[in-house]
Amino acid sequence: MRTIQTKIYTIDELKKENKQGFENALQNISERRVQSFMDHYSSEMMDTLEAVAEKFYMEIMNYNYDLFSTSHITVNIDDYMELENSEKNNLVQWLKDNLQSGKDGSCPFTGVCYDADFFDQIEQLSNGDINYNNLHVLIPDAIEKTLNKILKYEGDNILNDNDNFRYAQEMELEFLESGEIY
Numbered sequence: 001m002r003t004i005q006t007k008i009y010t011i012d013e014l015k016k017e018n019k020q021g022f023e024n025a026l027q028n029i030s031e032r033r034v035q036s037f038m039d040h041y042s043s044e045m046m047d048t049l050e051a052v053a054e055k056f057y058m059e060i061m062n063y064n065y066d067l068f069s070t071s072h073i074t075v076n077i078d079d080y081m082e083l084e085n086s087e088k089n090n091l092v093q094w095l096k097d098n099l100q101s102g103k104d105g106s107c108p109f110t111g112v113c114y115d116a117d118f119f120d121q122i123e124q125l126s127n128g129d130i131n132y133n134n135l136h137v138l139i140p141d142a143i144e145k146t147l148n149k150i151l152k153y154e155g156d157n158i159l160n161d162n163d164n165f166r167y168a169q170e171m172e173l174e175f176l177e178s179g180e181i182y
Helices: 011-017 019-055 085-103 114-126 135-159 161-170
Strands: 059-064 072-076
Touching (some): 011 161, 019 059, 019 114, 085 114, 085 135, 135 161
16 A cells, blocks of 8 residues: 655645646636536526516527627517517516616526626616617617626636636635646
8 A cells, every 4th residue: 555645735825835836726726617607607697698588578599608709699579579568568667667676686587696787788778768669679689798798707707817816715725736626
């Protein structure tokens, strides 16, 4: 039988002890965070976008997204267009009534923070003009812009060494001298 001794480092210790190991650790953290986003957070993002579409009698038909490239989403508005004007006005009123609380984080669609991103996009795109004549354009545009905003924000954070350093500290990650996550 053999006994192997291995030194285990915190990110702070690795930064002081081994510059190359520290740089490798930051890369490994970034890769872990990409995987975490794709495995977990991306489904929350899509849950929000699908719930938004459903609320407004629309449907997400197809999408393609990636953290580090242009993403696309197609929203079918046929069911919305078939609604009576009174039903469309009810949706407009709901959106107006929930705009501020949605931006403030009430998250009425899924309870996930991505809901607030949608309301931010509605405010920017609408310039205060939300009505049943423009909702069929406003909602799909806000869905697509929300998708791209989330992906840019998450991607930028994942590539940021300072954010990865803090992530390692907060998650209390440990590393081998090479920078491999233990």
